[in-house]
Amino acid sequence: MNWSREFETGIAEIDLQHHNLVKMFNQASSELREDSGRGVWENITHEFQGYALYHFWTEEDLAAQYGYAPEKNAAAVAHFEQHRLFSEEISKIRQRIRSGAHIAKADYLAFLRDWLSQHITDSDRWLVAFVLEKQRISTF
Numbered sequence: 001m002n003w004s005r006e007f008e009t010g011i012a013e014i015d016l017q018h019h020n021l022v023k024m025f026n027q028a029s030s031e032l033r034e035d036s037g038r039g040v041w042e043n044i045t046h047e048f049q050g051y052a053l054y055h056f057w058t059e060e061d062l063a064a065q066y067g068y069a070p071e072k073n074a075a076a077v078a079h080f081e082q083h084r085l086f087s088e089e090i091s092k093i094r095q096r097i098r099s100g101a102h103i104a105k106a107d108y109l110a111f112l113r114d115w116l117s118q119h120i121t122d123s124d125r126w127l128v129a130f131v132l133e134k135q136r137i138s139t140f
């Protein structure tokens with residue numbers, strides 16, 4: 001997966017973390033084999049889930065710092081809900097791995113790729129607009 005200019009948000013911390021998520025996706029893509037053992041799958045999915053959770057926390061904390069009010073922002077509530085759902089999805093995959101099920105590498109990568117590009121180019125939009133607007137106001 002290549003970094004694309006449309007992924008840039010203009011918020012350095014978020015862009016750095018998105019870059020890292022894309023890098024981790026590419027690492028998973030080159031390290032996983034169809035016949036990779038359970039240990040390899042567990043490590044790779046655990047690392048990705050851990051970093052994604054850290055990234056979600058950063059976004060939610062950033063929104064809180066700038067005084068986000070859930071009752072006024074349905075897009076934010078939906079976005080944070082997507083964080084939970086993604087985390088649950090990865091947990092389910094990890095459970096399947098632990099129970100010995102075979103996960104097709106292509107399916108896992110397609111799931112991550114779809115999620116990542118959707119997360120960056122769509123879900124995060126409200127947050128980026130919200131934070132940049134607050135930053136603009138605070139510089140006056």
Ligand SMILES: [Fe+2]
Pocket residue numbers: 014018055059119120124
């Ligand atoms: Fe994000």
